[in-house]
Amino acid sequence: MHPHKTRQPYPRNQWWAAAYSSEVTRELFGRTILGERVILYRTEQGNAVVLSGLCPHRAFPLEKSCLVGDSVRCGYHGFTFAASGALEAVPSQTALPTGADLRRYPVAERGGLVWIWTGPEALADEALLPDMEALGPDNPAWATEQHMPARIAARYTLLIDNLLDLSHVSFIHADTIPAGDKVASLPVELVETPQSLNVRRIGKALPSNPFFKLMFPEHDGPLDQSFDAEYFGPHLIRTGGDLFDSGSGKRLGTQNYLHVITPETPGSLHYFVITSRDFATSNPALSNVHVDMGLLIQPQDKAAIEAIELVLQGLETRRGRYRPAAIPGRSRFAVASKARSAPRRTRPRRQAGEAGQSVPRAQSSSILSMRQRSLAATFMPSSSLNRKASLRWWRSMSRFCSLEGVIMSAAAAISCTNPDIRASLPVTAFPSRSTGGKFPIGD
Known part of the structure; x- marks a missing residue:
């Protein structure tokens, strides 16, 4: 989750939801998916099309263009692209340039999503x-x-963490989700299948409440309810579960909340929620309550994980770091800032010059600024690398990464003891390490 694996902050060999099917029409529609701008539209036959969203000529956003039949005509210079992404026409010239096609993404529609x-x-x-x-x-x-x-301004792994640890329901959503105040104290059971991993809690003899009465108006008495958090991959988590009569154990129904997650950028995501149930299917009042609850719950989760994202971004660009605390069955993070003073840069003694001794010239690493030297010395302690090696490392890294990226990599490389997090560091932080480190989530 932190720090980012800068070369691949999210898995790409993966199906991601780009939009609800209802959002994709005969009007060009733009969205950023995994850091790439795409456009979505439907052909005259109704098929969904997703193409790269910037014109290769001058990077004009193609959602500001128009459709001509099933083709996209750029609104800047008139380059026209077929639904396959192939460049079809360029005004005022007959020869088409090579390498100017748009990328067409494989598309499928399932569950009301593209x-x-x-x-x-x-x-x-x-x-x-x-x-x-x-x-x-x-x-x-x-x-x-x-x-x-x-749209949530946070890395997608924070939402995965939020949904898999439903103990937060007892605090953030205690007044929003019926019986939510009971969730944190329920024992956890892990149920693994070939397709998923389910973190299950069972609430026994939950007292009736107005929401239960709306779901099962003919039932009177306490209910047993499963609180599931089922992970199907980085793109989909199911919460909800089954409801039973506490006395007879008879199953009354199942309600699922499908949380569909798509990274927008390394620091933001798209979030789609679909609720489904196999009972009271003709009860519009219950459907309206589900939607209204979503309008209350989503902003609460959004505010929480966006607040965490701001903290993590600050840690990535400063001298702090965090490490997972060893709490069995929980996901906690201890934050620590252990910046130590950089060694002072001293001048050659005046006596050396007065005594006629030669004063050595600065090494080639002296081209680094004082700020870079100070930061390099701070994050590369002498117990790990000597000062000269630290400065050589800093200068070589500066050619590939931003200043903040080098700081983050150095701090994590030296202080991080979690092998999964070390594996997610930029490959350039470990020139001698192979690139086969396992990515924490996804492939």
């Missing part, structure tokens, strides 16, 4: 898409509601 494959096209396999019929949205016997799409 999914795109961001890796090599040859690896795109629709069998890897989540089974939206089993989860509810593509099952005609279930009732389904789509919530408003949201």
